[in-house]
Amino acid sequence: MAARQLKTAIGLMSGTSMDGIDLALVKTDGVAVVERGPALEIAYDPAFRRQLIEALELAKRIESRDQRPENLGEIERELTLRHAAAVEMFLKRFNLDAKDVDFIGFHGQTVLHRPRQALTVQIGDGPLLARRTGIRVIYDMRANDMRHGGQGAPLVPAYHAALAAGLAGYQGRNVMLVNIGGISNLTFIGADGEIVAFDSGPGNTLIDQWVEAEAGIPFDQGGAIASEGVVQAELLARYLDQRFFTADERISLDRNDFLPPKPGDLGLHDGARTLARLTAEAIRLSMRHLPAKPDLVIVCGGGRLNRTIMADLSDVLAPARVEPAEQFGFNGGSMEAEAWAYLAVRASLGLPLTFPGTTGVLAPVSGGVLALP
Template identity: 50%
Template sequence: MTKALWAIGLMSGTSMDGVDVAMIETDGERVLAFGPSGYRPYSEAERALLRQSLRDAVGLTDRNARPGVLTEAERVVTAAHAEAVEAFLSAHDIARETVDLVGFHGQTVLHRPADRLTVQIGDGEGLAARLGLPVVYDMRAADVAAGGQGAPLVPVYHRALARGQGRSGPLIVVNIGGVSNITYIDGDEVLIACDTGPGNALLDDFVFQNTGRPFDAAGALAAQGQVDEAWVVQALQNPFFSVSPPKSLDRNHFAALSVTGKSSSDGAATLTAFTAASIAAIAPLLPKPPHAFIVAGGGARNPTLLSMLGDRIAPALVESADALGWSADAMEAQAFAFLAVRSLNRMPLTFPGTTGVAAALTGGVLAGPPG
């Protein structure tokens, strides 16, 4: 049995809203204890830089290249993560020497697995040096290089959580960030995962462009609008939705879709319905109908989205990760703490049923503090 470690996980997702921080005790198989969690929001200037970094990354063919603003964006991402950890340790009176490991996802600026290319900016060596702690980073690259989709990475953590609850399935854990992804769990042997389509990204971009606000808080704007069901049906004709898992996509995969001409509320309602419908559309592609969809991520705080999802998956139930004692907000950060420990122990991070890689595969790069 491997030794249990206290690990901090860091996640900055495709929504680009900030850095989530969480601490857990784990041996890479079980979650033995949940520590506190925290959040460091990006400033509007930082968000603007990250949005520009997405545009400057479009033409990348070398994952180590940093054209345009990418060098500055990488510096800012690394500094923000360091600040997030330092503030977290201070806020919770955690002694640095009690932390065994940090799991650092970085910020995805390009994800094109068909070209065996995935790019997460963030200087793992620099973060380890600043924090004086060992850091595991670059956790997607090995899977993509081996022909996998490189995403999602969180399923093995979802399974550990379900085991801890005594839940065997069939059930789905849904993470709704910028992109939505699911883990299908049915006992200990069946683990299937994939991206399902848009999460908050299309909606966030639309709301920002039309109102100047970064997102539709609590789904209030969408709740006032009318869904254009014909638009949703047409959008679901995209070939991505008929492909069986595993599959993944870039944050901007559906960026060409437009609700131009609709009011802010009707556009928000339609895009929210599209996210709900695309999540529901995965169910027929799975071995058995899931009886529950457990929702985590930023979308879990959007009651309009949850209501729309519930209507589309009935009789299956929508459950909140928080209601199970999990953390909808901190789950991905917790997962990268869990994955860092698995990486340190050379345990698999990805599997044929989660990313399409030929065989279960570990990943990640370990950076040690100086000295």
């Protein structure tokens, strides 16, 4: 059989933390990940971050996915132009030309996600991005999954599985990849190759909102604030009592499904400590949906840099080995962007992006919309 042709793609991710744009280049045949290229993160300035927070508020009024209430359309345009500028910067930085790139995989910014209503909205204008960059863009990769009964998230598991397929020393073992971004999600790859994935609870978003409200800082660097606090058992129990942690069904999450604690007597440190523990306990409890326990847990996303979360995770998942992605030669900060590059190539070939075991979709489906320059 002739070898599949390799494609070069750049993935663009603006995640639920709304901290910036992650970019990564991947060369792939859409099956095996052949080569992971450079990655870059471009932070949003605080003013644009405020606009995105406003966008989440405006989006609450959306009833059908094309609606853009008030100035949401303008924010979408601004977001797209920032992505175009980010691509330009990426190409320049790594000495690449637009014609070296076959596809951009464009996530956009999720502003609303209501899987029960089969409604998911990512702002981001694919055709505008294609015109600005001169590169073919594949965007809106979640919608087709939802049309076929899926949760519309997570989509990264196909990429996690491709990475795990090359993992030395753990073939024939149960491996789990956990992404701790704003929200956390996990992919279990069983010793027999079975893939099960789902959103696993709040990641960093509550911690970010808490330290911002209490101390005016955007995140708990290294988990240092949390490390000085004490877990407040009652508050933790109240969070874990929510349906998400007790129901049999698996459901994907919207950023607003969990809210930070109310300011009051709790205090900065104890709040951050309790929320870090919540992140770990949420992952542990979500694992009730898995067919077996993992031997190895690989952590990616910004939360891997929070030492309090990592220590809690090792604690609650023992005896599993818990390691940051870098321990296995992966880039834990760019994995979602890499995934969007990989998924764009898969979409271009009509290969499935999601599976019954990942989003609950009725049958494996492809997805995405192609925009030409």
